[in-house]
Amino acid sequence: MPRLLFEKVGRSVWISHLDLMRLFQRAFKRAGLKLKHTQGFNPRPSVSIALPLSVGVESECELLDFDLEGEYTIDTIADKLNAALVEGVRVKRVYDAGKKIGALSLLNCKLTLKYHSDMNERTAEMIDALFERETIILPKKTKSGVQELDIIPMIKRHSTCCIDQHTIVMDALICCQNPTLNPAQLVLAIETFLPEMKPDFSQCRRVEIYDINETVFR
Amino acid sequence: MNQLIQRILPTVQKPARYTGGEYNEIIKNKEDVRVRVAFCFPDTYEIGMSNVGMRILYGVMNEMDGVWCERVFAPWADMEEAMKTNALPLWALESQDPIKDFDMIAFTIGYEMCYTNILNMLKLAGVPLRSADRHDLKNIVYAGGVCAFNPEPLADYIDFFALGEGEEIAVQIVELYDRAKQGNWTKEEYLRQIAKVPGIYVPSMYEHVYHEDGTIREIVVAEGAPKKVTKRIIEDLDNAYYPTKMIVPSTEIVHDRANLEVFRGCIRGCRFCQAGFSCRPVRRKSADILYRQAVETLEDSGHNEITLSSLSTSDYRQLPTLTDALIPYCKDNRINLSVPSLRADNFSRELMQKLQTLRKSGLTFAAEAGTQRLRDVINKNLTEEEILTSCAIAFGGGWNNVKLYFMLGLPTETDEDVLGIAELVHKVILCWKEHASNKKRGLRVHVATAFFVPKPHTPFQWEQQITPEEYLRRCKLLKSHLYSKSVEYNYHEPYLSRLEAVMARGDRRVGAVIEAALERGARLDGWDEFFNYSAWLDAFDACGVDPEHYTVRGYGESEILPWDTIDVGVRKDFLLREKRRAYDEKVTPDCRSACSGCGADQLLREVKCDA
Numbered sequence: 004m005p006r007l008l009f010e011k012v013g014r015s016v017w018i019s020h021l022d023l024m025r026l027f028q029r030a031f032k033r034a035g036l037k038l039k040h041t042q043g044f045n046p047r048p049s050v051s052i053a054l055p056l057s058v059g060v061e062s063e064c065e066l067l068d069f070d071l072e073g074e075y076t077i078d079t080i081a082d083k084l085n086a087a088l089v090e091g092v093r094v095k096r097v098y099d100a101g102k103k104i105g106a107l108s109l110l111n112c113k114l115t116l117k118y119h120s121d122m123n124e125r126t127a128e129m130i131d132a133l134f135e136r137e138t139i140i141l142p143k144k145t146k147s148g149v150q151e152l153d154i155i156p157m158i159k160r161h162s163t164c165c166i167d168q169h170t171i172v173m174d175a176l177i178c179c180q181n182p183t184l185n186p187a188q189l190v191l192a193i194e195t196f197l198p199e200m201k202p203d204f205s206q207c208r209r210v211e212i213y214d215i216n217e218t219v220f221r
Numbered sequence: 222m223n224q225l226i227q228r229i230l231p232t233v234q235k236p237a238r239y240t241g242g243e244y245n246e247i248i249k250n251k252e253d254v255r256v257r258v259a260f261c262f263p264d265t266y267e268i269g270m271s272n273v274g275m276r277i278l279y280g281v282m283n284e285m286d287g288v289w290c291e292r293v294f295a296p297w298a299d300m301e302e303a304m305k306t307n308a309l310p311l312w313a314l315e316s317q318d319p320i321k322d323f324d325m326i327a328f329t330i331g332y333e334m335c336y337t338n339i340l341n342m343l344k345l346a347g348v349p350l351r352s353a354d355r356h357d358l359k360n361i362v363y364a365g366g367v368c369a370f371n372p373e374p375l376a377d378y379i380d381f382f383a384l385g386e387g388e389e390i391a392v393q394i395v396e397l398y399d400r401a402k403q404g405n406w407t408k409e410e411y412l413r414q415i416a417k418v419p420g421i422y423v424p425s426m427y428e429h430v431y432h433e434d435g436t437i438r439e440i441v442v443a444e445g446a447p448k449k450v451t452k453r454i455i456e457d458l459d460n461a462y463y464p465t466k467m468i469v470p471s472t473e474i475v476h477d478r479a480n481l482e483v484f485r486g487c488i489r490g491c492r493f494c495q496a497g498f499s500c501r502p503v504r505r506k507s508a509d510i511l512y513r514q515a516v517e518t519l520e521d522s523g524h525n526e527i528t529l530s531s532l533s534t535s536d537y538r539q540l541p542t543l544t545d546a547l548i549p550y551c552k553d554n555r556i557n558l559s560v561p562s563l564r565a566d567n568f569s570r571e572l573m574q575k576l577q578t579l580r581k582s583g584l585t586f587a588a589e590a591g592t593q594r595l596r597d598v599i600n601k602n603l604t605e606e607e608i609l610t611s612c613a614i615a616f617g618g619g620w621n622n623v624k625l626y627f628m629l630g631l632p633t634e635t636d637e638d639v640l641g642i643a644e645l646v647h648k649v650i651l652c653w654k655e656h657a658s659n660k661k662r663g664l665r666v667h668v669a670t671a672f673f674v675p676k677p678h679t680p681f682q683w684e685q686q687i688t689p690e691e692y693l694r695r696c697k698l699l700k701s702h703l704y705s706k707s708v709e710y711n712y713h714e715p716y717l718s719r720l721e722a723v724m725a726r727g728d729r730r731v732g733a734v735i736e737a738a739l740e741r742g743a744r745l746d747g748w749d750e751f752f753n754y755s756a757w758l759d760a761f762d763a764c765g766v767d768p769e770h771y772t773v774r775g776y777g778e779s780e781i782l783p784w785d786t787i788d789v790g791v792r793k794d795f796l797l798r799e800k801r802r803a804y805d806e807k808v809t810p811d812c813r814s815a816c817s818g819c820g821a822d823q824l825l826r827e828v829k830c831d832a
Contacts, residue, residue, distance in 0.1 A: 014242035015471070017230055022237065022472045029469060029523030033244075040555060048525075048555075059231045087523070089471055090242045204228050 006101040015091025020055040033087035039070040062209035109213040110179035116171040116202035127163040157184035229303045237472035238266035241314030244469040255287040259323040263338035266294040271476035280464030291315040311345040320346035330368035333724035337744040371677040371784040374727040376424035385452030420453035437781040451788040458506040465517035478526035487532040488812040488832045495676035499789040501821035502830040508539035526557040535564040565607040585624040591641030616656040630673035630687040643702035664707045672718035677784045680799035685775035689715035723771040728783035790821035
């Protein structure tokens with residue numbers, strides 16, 4: 004099944020996962036590309052996005068699997084789709100088939116923390132120290148209620164630096180599938196264990212995805 | 222995008238409705254723009270973006286050189302709260318600029334219970350609510366839409382109203398503004414000039430004088446203003462502007478599909494229906510043009526559903542031609558074709574069966590009244606036999622879900638008519654028992670009753686509205702006679718409909734009540750979770766306005782009505798004749814069978830009424 008790599012930035016980050024699926028289905032139609040439909044009582048065009056992205060999160064590395072009816076050439080799909088997409092959603096590459104989504108394992112994400120007032124000059128250092136602890140237990144909501152979860156085993160690497168007096172950027176390599184760590188949990192950890200360093204605003208960006216051996220996943 | 226908006230977005234529900242950036246959104250270079258219009262829809266994005274009229278006028282105005290029309294919707298309560306906390310004024314989606322930076326602020330008003338939203342949006346924009354407090358040409362506030370057919374409740378807040386269909390008048394309004402702005406006119410000068418344009422009502426040029434009892438004694442017309450303002454219509458729909466490149470929302474809206482209007486006007490004449498009279502005369506659109514527009518719209522938008530809309534789509538003469546062409550196209554392209562508001566006649570039954578091969582939709586009958594007598598009174602010529610025949614065919618074809626809609630509180634209604642609803646429902650159940658192809662799946666009959674609201678420009682415009690208590694008594698009476706487990710009965714709460722009646726037939730004094738209700742926290746009244754009846758009752762008290770004056774009182778036949786200045790084409794003596802026939806339980810044939818001389822055809826110059 005063909006796959007495409009796309010980015011979702013700017014205003015489009017506010018589009019939800021389900022709305023984004025619908026948006027792509029329409030974009031394919033506008034581009035004159037006929038999606039194959041699922042079998043069953045209510046046939047739906049088959050598009051599937053690898054890792055649902057939370058509303059408000061930017062990404063440079065989203066994957067979408069799709070299937071087209073009849074014959075087509077892969078080369079022109081990206082251009083056709085980009086002409087039919089909205090500001091912020093851009094197809095970067097389209098290719099014939101990729102690795103099994105099950106093998107997707109790690110995510111490099113960038114967290115930007117913003118502070119209204121001048122912050123402690125040791126903030127970056129203290130945040131890095133926090134994620135060096137042996138355990139960080141956070142509540143995690145599941146279908147059966149709230150469970151406790153240690154996020155440390157899911158953080159492979161991290162480095163934090165100070166950009167200016169109001170901005171901290173944290174770069175982290177975390178598990179994104181089996182098990183999954185939502186990058187928002189990193190911010191929650193800061194808010195919980197370093198309450199005086201709670202950012203006034205935070206933003207997250209997915210930068211790259213990898214398999215278990217840290218090979219770029221496509 | 223504005224940093225502040227960015228920071229608020231993560232904290233509100235459905236943020237995509239505040240960001241703009243959808244496919245086909247129109248962005249212009251501000252340096253090339255002479256007139257900026259903030260086109261406001263006084264409800265949420267999901268409702269407003271489903272409105273075809275707004276989409277047409279957005280296209281019309283943006284086609285104009287030097288004009289940029291942008292969209293504005295009412296924020297949801299969480300966003301409103303955040304805006305207040307952060308002192309963030311209301312903005313337009315396209316440019317994200319504050320509304321108070323715009324030249325013109327336009328509203329489209331389709332529902333009386335969004336009046337508080339209009340005032341709230343002005344307030345959130347930081348624009349003075351009352352016309353008299355806005356002194357400049359800038360920020361001129363105008364409005365159109367069906368509610369403009371009784372503009373009086375908003376007369377002190379809106380600088381002028383545009384009556385009727387907007388494709389042409391929208392352009393004239395903006396063109397004149399362009400001249401006014403270049404020529405440094407005052408607001409008064411612009412209003413004096415715009416009042417000369419047919420279809421424009423400038424309320425400040427009409428003084429309403431009242432009798433002691435609160436009825437109107439006289440309407441004093443200022444010099445230069447027309448005695449009667451006649452609504453505008455588009456005669457030739459085939460050549461009228463219709464945008465086939467429409468904005469495709471990136472987030473789900475209420476009517477998330479392409480929408481094609483097949484004709485305007487209505488041949489039916491149901492006596493309670495405002496659209497049925499105020500949208501006359503009937504004007505056709507050709508099937509070949511509609512087919513082309515359907516295909517263009519679908520290919521440009523990528524929608525997988527299209528709906529053929531009108532007040533009564535079965536009455537579109539070329540419906541067979543159009544559906545014969547569209548059904549194969551839709552099948553080939555996996556598009557769902559939906560044809561709502563079909564009548565229970567033979568062709569519609571066949572069409573329903575053809576459409577079923579695409580996707581199964583529900584079966585809904587708006588019978589409106591439970592007995593034939595009362596259906597004759599309201600001129601709803603749908604018979605019990607038609608309902609049961611359609612049900613029999615549908616049940617035989619595997620349908621097991623029926624919705625039946627009624628109104629309670631109609632003129633001349635008795636308990637016998639209320640119980641007639643229960644009887645009709647019982648017959649539908651018997652019909653299912655006889656014809657169902659698969660009884661194991663069971664039957665669901667949804668029955669809903671709404672509280673009758675008398676509307677201006679209808680034969681029932683003089684009628685009383687019964688009290689909420691009496692309405693609830695009738696609901697309970699009906700409920701106690703619906704025994705079957707297959708039946709689910711829902712009735713609308715009467716209080717919203719009571720207010721709707723006040724707004725629909727309100728005079729100029731009602732305006733202060735709307736403002737007072739807003740001050741007391743009322744807005745988003747059409748949403749159950751925000752409807753605040755006590756705020757409204759307090760507001761009536763504070764303003765010394767009695768809601769019963771506009772509801773249970775009824776209006777005298779010789780009384781000057783607040784909307785008497787407005788001419789929708791249908792003559793008042795015709796409405797009165799229809800009222801008399803209602804009380805005589807006489808039906809009036811539909812306009813296609815026999816013209817009943819309503820007068821709306823007099824609006825036409827180039828074509829004849831296509832009833």
